[in-house]
Amino acid sequence: MNAPESLFDATTLEVLWTRLRSVTDEAAKVIVRTSFSTLSIEANDYSCVLTDAQGNSLAQNTASIPSFIATLPATTRHMIAALGRDTMREGDVYITNNPWIGTGHLNDISLVKPIFLAGRIVAFAATTSHVPDIGGRIRSAEPREIFEEGFHIPPMRLLAAGVPDASLLQLLRTNVRTPDQTVGDIFAQASALGLMESRVQELMHDHGLTDLDALAAQLFSLAENAMRAAISAVPEGTYENEFLTDGLEEPFRFRVVVTVKGGEIHADFSGTSPQQPRAINCVLAYTYAMTAYAIKAALLPDLPNNEGMFRPIKATAPEGSLLNPRHPASTGGRAATGHYVPPLIYGALARVIPERLMSAPGSPLWIFTVAGVRADGKSFANVFFYNGGMGATAQKDGESATSWPSNISSTPSEIVERDTPFITHYKRLRPGSSGAGRFRGGLGQEVLLENRHDGPLPVVFITERLKFPAPGLVGGGEGALGEVIVNGKPLVDSRLQVILARGDTLLLRTPGGGGYGPASERDPAAIERDRRLGYE
C-alpha cells in the first residue's frame, strides 16, 4: 500500500468513480444522438473513455463493446508519443484511424482531446466511432493491402486550439462516399469530447481537485489487486489450446499458450498462422481486447473497466501472424479472426476452471454486403449482420441467435425489404443446430432471401465456421456448421464475390453454439422441452 491509498476513502472513491463513469455514459448519449452511422447506434459501435494525464483509462462508457477494451487509452498514449505533450494546447483535438494505433480497422475513427485545468493537462477524453464510409472497397475480405481499404489518417490534429484543419477535411470529404455523414460523425465525436472536458473540469472544481493523479493511482491499484486476486483463484500452470478454422485455400491454425502465474495471465499466440493477403488480419490491439474481454468475463465480470484491471493480463503474438500483422496488411474484416480468440482461450482454461467459462459460440459474426444501382440510377450499399448461437455454460443452455463476443443487432426483415431488393422467405431458428450437452449450445438461424433486383447484383460475404464447427467444453458436442447456399447449391468459397440475377435465392444458415458437459447428463425435462418446442 503506497501513499495515495489513504487520500480517498471508500465512499469518496465510489462517488468520484461513479461520476467519472457517468461522464463517459453521458458522452456516449451525445454520440448516439448525433451520429449518422447506423452502426454506431444499432451496434453500439463506438466508445468513450476518460484517461488520466498519462493516458491510462479511468472510465469507459458502460455499453462499450469488447472490441474497444483498452484500445482508446493505447491510442491516447500513441498520440502523446507521436505529437509530444509539450505541443498540446487547450482546444486541440487529435485524430487517427491507423488500425495499429486505433481499433484495428480504418472504419473506426478515434479522437483524443487533452483536458486542461489551470494551464496543465489533467486528463484526456477519447472517443472512437465506426463511420458510415471511409472510402476504398466496399467491406469484404478481398483487399490485399490496407491501401485498398480506404482513407488512412495518421495521428494528427483535427482541431488546433479549436480551429479545424480545413485541408484534412477537404481530403477526407473527397475520398469517402458519404462526405456529409462521415464528417458529421466526426464532429459528433468532437461534441462528446467537449462535454467530457467540461464535466471533468466541473467535477474537479466540485471536489477541490487540482489533478487526478492520486485518484487514478488509487483506482488502478484497487482494480489491479482485484484482478490479481481473481486470477489467483485459477490454479497456476501453463495451458495450451489450438484449433483450425475455415481459412482460405488452407485452414488457419489458431494456437495459444496461457500461462497463469503470480496473479498474472499471459496469452501467447505463437504458432498461429501467418498474416494473409486478405482483409482478415487482426492487429495486436484487437487481439488484446478480445483476450482481456475473455478473461474479464470469466473471472471478474462485475467490476467496471479501468486501466488497473488489465495490467495483470498480457497478450503476445508473433509479428507477421494473423493476430499481429505488419503494415501494410489489410484488416477490414478483423472480427472474422479476432472473434476466435475468446473461445481459443476458454478451450485452454477448460482444464482448470470449466465452470467459469462458455463453450464456443457460432461466431465470428457473419457479414454480407450488397451494392448495386437502383432503377432510378442511384447507387446503394447495404451491410447485414447475422449471428449464430451462443455457447453453453455450466449453468445454462446457450442463447439462440445472439451476438457474442461482439454485440451487433441483425437488421429487421421489414427494413431489409424496405431498403434493399431482397425479399425474405423465412428467418427462423435452425432446429438441431446446437451442440449437444448437459447444457446445449444456442441454435443458429436460417434466412432465405430472394433477389428481386433486375440488374446483376454483387454480394460479398464474410462468413466463418463453414468447415470447422464451434467446439463444446468438457464433453459437450460441437455446434452445427454454418452453410451458405446459392440457388440450392452450397457455395464453395464464400469469400468470393457472387453475382445474383433476379429470382436467385440465398440461404444463410448460421452456426450453432457448442454444448457443455456430456449429453448423457442432460435433464430429461429439458430434453422433453426441446422436443415440445421443436428445438431438436
Add this chain to the structure above:
Amino acid sequence: MKFALGIDIGGTFTDLVLSGASQHALKVLTTPDDPSRAVVEGVRSLLLNAQIAATSVDRVVHATTLFTNALIERKGAVTGLITTAGFRDVLEIGRERRFELYDLNIRMPEPLVPRDLRLEVAERTTAGGAVETPVDESALHRAARTLLDAGVESIALVFLNSYANPENERRAAAELRRAFPGIALTASHEIVPEVREFERSSTAAANAYVKPLAANYLDGIRDKLRALGIEAQLSLMLSSGGFTHIAEAKAAPVHLLESGPAAGALAAAHLGKGHSRLLAFDMGGTTAKLCIVDDGIPLVAQGFEAGRTRRFMEGSGLPIRVPSVDLIEIGAGGGSIAHTDSIGLLKVGPQSSGSVPGPACYGLGGIEPTVTDANLALGVLNPDYFAGGTIAIHKAKAEQAIEALGRKIGLSMLDTAWGIVNVVNENMASAARVHIAERGRDQRAYTLLVTGGGGPVHGYQVAKKLGLKKMICPPSAGVASAFGLITAPARVDRVATIGLRLDQADLARLEERFRALEAGALASLAESGVKRADATIERAADGRFVGQGFYLSVKLPAGPYADRAELRAAFEQGYREKFTNTPPQVTIEFVNIRVTVSAAAQSASAAGSAGAPAPATHQAPGNRKVYFKESGDLVDTAVYRREHLPAGFCANGPLLVEEDGSTLVVAPGGHVTLEANGNLIVEVA
C-alpha cells in the same frame, strides 16, 4: 355540484380522490385477489364520509398497475401467435443483442408466447404494400383451432409488412372474429402500425397477453361502480398520460401498462404548476423515479420496456411500442442496502431490504445498514416520529449496523452514514445526468420537484450535485397520483409508418394520411364524450436525415402544407433543439407520422390542488443535532412541523421540515420559503 373521482390502484395501496367543491381522499389496502373490491369499499366509505351522493360524480378516472404486474409476474392469458409463414421465431430471435456484455450466463427475456403456440399461415404483403399472396383461409382456421384446442385464451395476429398495408391482416382478423365469435384477438396493425416486426410482434403479444384480464376487470369495475349508483363514464389513464374510454381500453390494454407512473408524473406536473422546466424526482422504499416535465407536460417517449429481467437494466425487457411517459427508474430507495464490493468500495443498492425484514432500525432482523438507517444515524429522521409515529424505530440498531460496515472500510459511524447517503445521491444524480443528456436537455435550466418518502430527504444534495438552483417540495400528498388522474387531459394518439422522403413527397397524399389519422383519433375521443370543438390536434413526425439510424419525433404545424420547405424547416427546427446542428444537404425522411388529439379535463372539479396550507397555529421549532457535510459535524438544527408553518414562512438552513410522510432537509447555506399554494421553495446553495 359535480365531483370527479380518481382511482389509482398500486401494488400495496389503492388511492381514491373525490374532487369538486370540496376535496376528499382515502388510502386503502389493495386487494390483489380482486382489486375492484378495495375500490368499491373505498368509494362507498369515501362518499359516505363526505356526504356526497353517488349521482353527483360526473367523471371517473382510473389508473392501475394490474396489467403491468400481470406481465411482470407472467400471470397473463395463455397466448398464441399466428404469423406469416417463415416468421414464427421473430418473437424469440429478437434483436440478437445482449443487454449485458460480460455475463456469460445471460438470460434473455422469455417470449410471452412459447414456440409451440406460434403458428404460421401462407400470406404475403411486400414492403411496397402489394399483396403478393392472399391469406390461406383454411390454414388460418386450422391454426386458430389448433391454438384454441391447446388451451390458448388470447391470440396475437402479426403479418409481415402489415404496417405498409394491413389488408391481409385485417381480413384475417375479420375472418377469425367471424368464425370464432368472442375470440380475444389482437391484430398488430390495430395496436402499432409501425415498421420493425420484432417490436410490433412484442407489442401485439403483450396486448394479447393482458387482454382477457383487462376485459374481465374493466367490465367488472364498471358494473360495480354502477351498482354504487355512479353513472358517469369510466375513463382509463393511458401510459402516455392521456386517457381513454372503456371500449378502447379493452381492445388495446397495452396502452395502460404504465398508467400508474403516468398518473404520478401528471401529479408532479400539477404540483409544480407555473414552473416551465421541472425534473420530477420521486424516491420511495426501493426505487427512485425521474421524469422531465416541460411546460406542464411530462415528456412522452414512443416506447418503453416492460417486465425487465434485470429491473434497472436497459434492454432486459420486452419492447412495447406505444407512447409512454418517459421516466427512468433507479435502484435507490430508503430500503437500499449498503455493502462493499469486490474492491472494497462502498456500494448502495440496488438490493433492497423490502418491508421484511426492512432496515436494521426496524428491529425485525435486518442487520445490513440501509439508506434509512443512515438518515436516522445522521439525525435527519426522527426516531420518535417515524412515518408519522406509526412504526417503532431503534436508532441504536441502525448505528450498530453502520458501525459494522464502517469497520470494514476504516470510517467512523458518522462518516460511513454520510458516505451511504452521498453514494446513493451520486447514483441518482449520475442516472439523472445521463437521462437528461439522452434527451438533449440542459439540466441547469431545471427545478427539482421532490415527492415520495425519500425525495424531500435527498433532494437538496441531488440538486446540488446536478447544479440545480431551486427545489420544490409540495405538501406530502399521499394520494398525489390520484389527483394527477383528474387533472389529466383527454388524449388519443395515432401513428402510421409512411417512409416518405421529403424530396419526393406528394403533399396532397401526406395531408390525406394525416387527416385519416386525425379522423380516427377524433372519433375515439368523441366516444369519451369530448366535443370536436374542444379538441386540440397536434401533428408530429418521426423523421431523420437519410442514412441516420434513429428517428427523432418533432412537432409539425397544422396542414395542409404549402411546400416541402415548410416541412423541412419544421423538422430542422426540432432537430436543432435537440442536437444543435443540422447536417447540410441531406434529404429528410419521415418514417412515421403521428397525431395527438387532446382536450383539457372536462369537469370543473379538476381545478383543485393537492392541498393549500391550513391556517397555522404558530409554534416554535424544535431542535436536534443533524450531521451536514457542509458543517463537517453534527450541528444544532431547527426542526419544523409542516402543518404548523405560518403563512409567509421563510428560514435559512440548516433546518428540517417534518410531516407525516417525509422530512425536508435544507443544508447550511440553503433557504426555504412557504408559498401560498402550500409548496415549500428551496434555494440551493
